[in-house]
Amino acid sequence: MKRRNVIKGLSLLPFAGGALGSVIPSSLAIAAAGAKRDVFTELGLRTFINAAGTYTSMTASLMPEEVMDAINSSAKEFVMLDEVQDKAGAKIAEMCHAEAAMVSAGCWSAMVLGMAGVLTGKDPKKIAQLPHLENTGMKSEVTIQKSHMNGYEHSLTNTGVTLVPVETNQEAEKAINEKTAMMWFLNREAPAGKIQHDEWLAIAKKHGLPTMIDLAADVPPVENLWKYNDMGFDLVCISGGKAICGPQSAGILMGKKELIAAARLNGPPSGGNIGRGMKVNKEEIIGMYVALDSYIKRDHAKEWKTWEDRIEVINNAVKNISGVTTEIIVPPVANHSPSLMIAWDNGKIKLTKESLAEKLRNGKPSIETICWEKDNSIRVTVFMLKSRQEKTVAARIREELLLASA
Numbered sequence: 027m028k029r030r031n032v033i034k035g036l037s038l039l040p041f042a043g044g045a046l047g048s049v050i051p052s053s054l055a056i057a058a059a060g061a062k063r064d065v066f067t068e069l070g071l072r073t074f075i076n077a078a079g080t081y082t083s084m085t086a087s088l089m090p091e092e093v094m095d096a097i098n099s100s101a102k103e104f105v106m107l108d109e110v111q112d113k114a115g116a117k118i119a120e121m122c123h124a125e126a127a128m129v130s131a132g133c134w135s136a137m138v139l140g141m142a143g144v145l146t147g148k149d150p151k152k153i154a155q156l157p158h159l160e161n162t163g164m165k166s167e168v169t170i171q172k173s174h175m176n177g178y179e180h181s182l183t184n185t186g187v188t189l190v191p192v193e194t195n196q197e198a199e200k201a202i203n204e205k206t207a208m209m210w211f212l213n214r215e216a217p218a219g220k221i222q223h224d225e226w227l228a229i230a231k232k233h234g235l236p237t238m239i240d241l242a243a244d245v246p247p248v249e250n251l252w253k254y255n256d257m258g259f260d261l262v263c264i265s266g267g268k269a270i271c272g273p274q275s276a277g278i279l280m281g282k283k284e285l286i287a288a289a290r291l292n293g294p295p296s297g298g299n300i301g302r303g304m305k306v307n308k309e310e311i312i313g314m315y316v317a318l319d320s321y322i323k324r325d326h327a328k329e330w331k332t333w334e335d336r337i338e339v340i341n342n343a344v345k346n347i348s349g350v351t352t353e354i355i356v357p358p359v360a361n362h363s364p365s366l367m368i369a370w371d372n373g374k375i376k377l378t379k380e381s382l383a384e385k386l387r388n389g390k391p392s393i394e395t396i397c398w399e400k401d402n403s404i405r406v407t408v409f410m411l412k413s414r415q416e417k418t419v420a421a422r423i424r425e426e427l428l429l430a431s432a
Contacts, residue, residue, distance in 0.1 A: 074392035076410040077419050079361055080243060080268035084394060087271045087410055089317065096316040097273070097309045107295050110308045114315040119280055121322055123252035124262065127280035128290055129311040131304040133242045135293075136263035136279035137181035139301050141168070143288030144208050144236050144261075145185060153292055156300040157186030165207035169198055169235075173219045174212035178240060182210060185300060194220055195229065202233050211239045211259070214360040227258050236260040236285065243268045243360045248326055251318075261285055269363075269409065272317030273310045330364075336408035336416035337364045343420035347427050349374030355405065365396075368423065369403035377430040379404055385426050393419055 066073055080086045089097075111128055119127040130136040145164045146152035152164055159166045168182055172191040179189055187207060192198045198209075198221060209230045216222065221229075223239075230237045238261040239254050246269055254262050261281035267274030279289055293301030337354060345352045349371035356364050370377065382404055383397035396405040406423070408416055 072392055074387070074394050075412075075415050075419060076394055077406045077408065077415075078394045078396050079365075079407045079410060080265075082274070086265075086267040086274040087269065088412075089271055089273065089313065090320060092320055093272060093313050093317045097313040100309050100312040105308055107308060108290075110311045111290065114311050115286070117315055118278060118318060121251070121318060122262075122278075122280055123255045124280035125283040126286035127278060128286055129266070129306050129314045130263075130277045130279050130293075131306050132267075132275055133240065133263050133265040133277040134178070134181045135301070135304040136277045137178075137238065137240060138184045139289040139293045139304065140238055140261040140263060140279050140281070140285065141182045141185045141187065141208065142292035142300055143285050143290075144238075145187070146292060147284075147288050148291055150291075153296075153299050156292070157184060159186040165205050167201075167203070167205045168207055169201050169209045171211075171215070171219045171221055174210070174215045176212070176215065178212060178242070179210065192221075195225060198226075198229050202229075202235070206233070206235060209235050209237050211237065213239055213241050213244050213254070217358055223254075223257060231258075236282075238263065238281075241265075244362070245269050245321075246326065246330075246362050248322060248324075251322065255280065261289075266314045266317065269361075270317050270321045272314040276306060276310045276314040278314065278318070333364045333408050336411060337366050337406075339416045340366055340368075340406055340408070340420040340423065343424045344368055344427060347375075347424070348431065350427060361407070363407060363409040365405050365407040367400075367403055367405045369400065370427065372402050374432050375402075375427055375430045376432060377426070378402070382423075382426055382430075386422055389422055391418065393422055 076084055078084055114129060115127045118129070119125060128139075130139060142153070142156055145159070146156065152162060155162050155164075166187055167190050168187050169190050169192060170179055172193050175189070175191060183189065190201045190206075192201050209226060211223065211226055227237060237259045239259045241250060241254065241262060241264040243265055244250050245264070251264070259281065261279065264270075264278050266272035266276035266278060279286065292299045294305045296302070341352050341354070344350050351369050353367040353369075354364055355367050356362065379397045379400075379402060383395055386393040386395060396407070399405055404423075406419060411419070
């Protein structure tokens, strides 16, 4: 297709030119802001429009102004770190219907420290012995569903435990013995498992075992922040830097008071323990508290409508291109927000998913999408977009699809 035809096609999107121009600062604007140090430019770093999602490799989410204000203001005074955890943890626990809570160095750290607390309790001798469990009197096994083993369970093995995979209720019952320390549940994989939340909890309760659930990226919906505490899980772990938009390196461990107290003894600022390196500074703790408070108070119905409107802009820009099909997808659990699958007939549009992703990545502005799922398709999420960026994304994807049309 000739470029003039592409440009003609793009004229259907009156926003395209303005949107593209608005994200590329002029030399005059750069000069005007010259007093501010631009570290990204100084280091030669590529910034991009995030139409992929809250992936750690893409630095997850952006913190809102009120969170940055809290982080910056808290950096100007000294306080006792344990006291910050005490006070912020109490507020977080109240918001999430838990007995107690702490801010951790991400969801992974929450799982390591929570597991450690289950094993050691408040015994300083046991705390000092992790991850060496042999001949310590500590339990050493964790029951887990096979379908929940996708890599994140390795956080638990940091403490020295052995994972015992099961598939059915009967297998879970049979696997439990005097060495069993805990039963672990990965919420993201609940649809794939044969044992659901209530059954898992019933088995654990029957045998007097604590339970932990990994929520990681499982908000929205906002109700998930307290749903699993209310359901009866003893420990709940969640990432702070995804949809909640707190510090990316922060997470939350919440649950039973005694288990949270034990988890904290296995981490900083105490030494001689397995979690000393999982440090969370006062700025992150306070930033996480403010981010959570802000997220819970958000108008979630309005936010969802904004996401739907952004999807519609992108969908309308590409759905009528010959050979293109689109589908709106809402993941059932993790990253539960509207996204758009854009697929094409390779006989009509000469692109691979990798080549389209590369063209978007190398364009001006740079755009990241999900390009590792189905052949001849990309998926676009919108919940990490800034205002009006959906118009830029729509224009660029349309442009590349039209240029590749036979």
